[in-house]
Amino acid sequence: YWRGRNAAELAYTDPAGLPALRAAISHYLRAYRGVLCEPDQVVVVGGTQAGIDITARVLLEAGETVWVEDPGYGACQKALLGADARLAPVPVDEDGIQVEAGEQLAPDARLAFVAPAHQYPTGAVMSLERRLALLDWARRAAAWVLEDDYDGEFRYGRPPISTLHALDQGKRVIYLGTLSKVLAPALRVGYLIVPHDLHETFAAMKAATDRQMPIGEQAVAAEFIASGRLAAHVRRLRTLYGRRREALRAALSSHLGELLDIQDSGAGLHFMARFASTLPADTAIAREAQRRGLGVRALSTSSPLKRQLQGLIIGFANVPQERA
Ligand SMILES: Cc1ncc(COP(=O)(O)O)c(C=O)c1O
CATH class of the missing domain: 3.40.640.10 (Type I PLP-dependent aspartate aminotransferase-like (Major domain))
Structure with a gap:
């Protein structure tokens, strides 16, 4: 070049x-x-x-x-x-x-x-x-x-x-x-x-x-x-990530449906899940999920400002359907 x-x-x-x-x-x-x-x-x-x-x-x-x-x-x-x-x-x-x-x-x-x-x-x-x-x-x-x-x-x-x-x-x-x-x-x-x-x-x-x-x-x-x-690449990603999103959502609802309240607006590369019942600190759960290769973050550390919320930010773009 x-x-x-x-x-x-x-x-x-x-x-x-x-x-x-x-x-x-x-x-x-x-x-x-x-x-x-x-x-x-x-x-x-x-x-x-x-x-x-x-x-x-x-x-x-x-x-x-x-x-x-x-x-x-x-x-x-x-x-x-x-x-x-x-x-x-x-x-x-x-x-x-x-x-x-x-x-x-x-x-x-x-x-x-x-x-x-x-x-x-x-x-x-x-x-x-x-x-x-x-x-x-x-x-x-x-x-x-x-x-x-x-x-x-x-x-x-x-x-x-x-x-x-x-x-x-x-x-x-x-x-x-x-x-x-x-x-x-x-x-x-x-x-x-x-x-x-x-x-x-x-x-x-x-x-x-x-x-x-x-x-x-x-x-x-x-x-x-x-x-x-770029436009063609984005079109392909949208289909791929759409499938991954559905697979991960379905897996979360069937295994953890009672524990997590998933808030999914049908956009982006992640959704947020609040805790529907008492769970260990979100930081501990996120650490364990990361150890297993998932794109999960603790909601409590996302915003250094006023509100201290407990929950998870769950990325789906890097989770192949078969791993969901
Ligand atoms: C709200 C928001 N905007 C933008 C970005 C992208 O930032 P950058 O373009 O600096 O990589 C991110 C990355 O996660 C984000 O969360």
Whole structure:
């Protein structure tokens, strides 16, 4: 690969990302996620984690408040704290973040971080009503919404819901996607979609933090996406993971049905199970499951914030049907 590159390609290039990759991402998002964006709104970043960090640095002054989902994604909370944000934990129910509670707890927040396609760890898919309420709050409060489209590609027999980005009339949404779940987390390739008038500022922040993404990863990702192979791969995964989900759910209901209350929204790569009766600490159960090669985590350790819930986060993508 390197031998075939000319000097200009190996020099410092646009910190917002390789033009071919930005074009491929904008085309993919239009076609498969209903996110209408131009290549010059894309900023290629090192996964969701880096995208949160850059967004917080661009949009927030030190000490400003961010709504985070409770329970929520701990790694996101750490990135926000690292950018000197103040976190306001807002409760999540089966419809997603409770916007009214957020308005009461922290009406002055500048940003809300949400994963509406499949919330971590509860697995809730944000309802259309909540999506509209969140966008309405953002418009009234002149606040931003950072949409983590986590697991957005994975639905099983449920109709798709528009992304916040697609519903947003007030241009308050920053969209964040990643190749971590559709390809591999170690690739560290993600993308922000930002409004035109903020693109230069985001690109400058990218340059100030780590200059630009490595060219090799970007070129390979561009080719993989533009050739249609990513979309085909996702289609295959959806069928495979759908079967694995059903097999694991059936096995859990028949063996542990009395003990676990499974909350499955028909999306993503995991479901949450609360304890229907008294069981040993979730950390002990998760440790034992991990020892046996299962993708199980303790709910109590998922969110370092307020709510201490006992239960399990059960991944099904890595459990072949015959092992369920
Ligand atoms: C809510 C959420 N968003 C995004 C990601 C992906 O993060 P990254 O793109 O940094 O690998 C994860 C990983 O588990 C997650 O739980």
